[in-house]
Amino acid sequence: MRFIIQRDHLVQSVQDVMKAVTSRTTIPILTGIKIVATEEGVTLTGSDSDISIESFIPKEEDDKEIVEIKQPGAIVLQARFFSEMVKKLPSDFVEIEVQNHLQTVIRSGNSEFDLIGLDAEEYPQLPQIEEENVFRIPTDLLKAMIRQTSFAVSTSETRPILTGVNWKVENNELYCIATDSHRLALRKAKIEMETPANYNVVIPGKSLNELSKILADNNEQIEIVITENQVLFKAKHLLFFSRLLEGNYPDTSRLIPNESKTEIVLHTKEFLHAIDRASLLAREGKNNVVKFSTIGDGVLEISSNTPEVGKVVEELKGVSVDGEELKISFSAKYMMDALKAIEGNEIKILFTGAMRPFVIYPINDDSTLQLILPVRTY
Incomplete structure (x- = not known):
């Protein structure tokens, strides 16, 4: 096998397939990257038997030559050394040549590496998937x-x-x-x-x-x-x-409630920042809990108290607050994760009681839903 390839394309493909390679495998050959050169281009494969990634580098793209195939063939090279090596090669082009006994020479500019490869025939086959549906x-x-x-x-x-x-x-x-x-x-x-x-x-x-x-x-x-x-x-x-x-x-x-006793609409970013501030003192505690309650006139109170550290209290004006009065506690981390995942400037939170799961939706969008179980503190 022998081919010359643009370094940038090779680096990108190696980085992609490396995401499937692990050093903690019981099959030694899976610590390597399989490289196959054909008349069409070069295919790189990485696998840890749970995930397999195959990246193809075509011979040319947009009428520009990327790979020049001198001789087709296949080899498996140690992923850790090969990936570090290609990142640091000096020239824009890399030549890879497999000589006898799987000895592989990698040349770029004035640099030349010799790696001992493994037989590509021994690399496990990727799953064969019938593309019906x-x-x-x-x-x-x-x-x-x-x-x-x-x-x-x-x-x-x-x-x-x-x-x-x-x-x-x-x-x-x-x-x-x-x-x-x-x-x-x-x-x-x-x-x-x-x-x-x-x-x-x-x-x-x-x-x-x-x-x-x-x-x-x-x-x-x-x-x-x-x-x-x-x-x-x-x-x-x-x-x-x-x-x-x-x-x-x-x-x-069955977990998602279909009724609510309290409905609150808030500005997503404002609420996220308030929870973030309250969590500064909650982090010392075991469960990172903040308390959340309605205090009338559409105002909400967010607080956190860690006895050995101190406490924080913040008031936040809701866009709208309807329904029963509410006092509830929840994990600040879970709430911040949920808010970061929601796209939209405003959110609606539906509560069905202090110990029941509550649901967060972006306003006017039912394609996304976040649900959190409260924590018993009151």
Whole structure:
């Protein structure tokens, strides 16, 4: 194998596939990046058996040559050394040549590295996915849906299913739901489907966060294929496979209250900053709790008290406050996470009592919902 490639394209592809490579694998060859050169271009693959990423660098793009293939072939190179090396190469072009016994020479400018490669035949095959039911979604919408839900997954392995995001597809709508049993984030959106189909799967939160990092910020359509135990995301020159989590996701629809006793409308940023200030003294406590109460005339009080540190009290004027008087306590961190995930200048919060979950919506938008369980302090 021998080819010459533009360094910038190589660096970008290596960075993308590195997101799937881990040093903590029981399969030694997976600590490497597989490089395959064909007449069409160069394909790089990284995998940790949960996530697999394949990045393709075409021979030319927009009539500019990116790769010059001298001899097709394949090799697996140690990811850690190879990724550091390509970032630091001196010239705009890199030549990679595999000589006998998998000895690989990497040349750039006056620099030359020798790496001992591994046999590409021994690299595990990527999952073969039948592309029967494909659905499409704009990349920027997918990234927004991941951002607005994946933060709420559980970080505890005691219930592995909750470390993932529940994706449900029905009636040409995609629902993304995440919960760690103390809070819940939901986002839904219309999708394009060639043949209507229903799905109910759980994708690891970690996979979705890694996917979001490598997708470009544009509104190009991304294709999604779901099978029994894998999901495939297809973007331009990029394939991203993730395994699905096994097990049944809890029915979260029962958690969402359909009535309210107190309804409050607030400016999102004002409320976020007030909670942020109140949390400064709450952080010392174990659970980062702030208290929130109505005090009449549309005014709300946000307070926090840590006996050994001090207390903070702040009044905030609501856009509107309707219904019963309210005193409730909740995690400042959960509230700030929820507010950051909501797009919109104003939010509506629906309360059904001091110990019942409450729901936060952006005004005039029912595609996003955040739910938080209160903390007993009063």
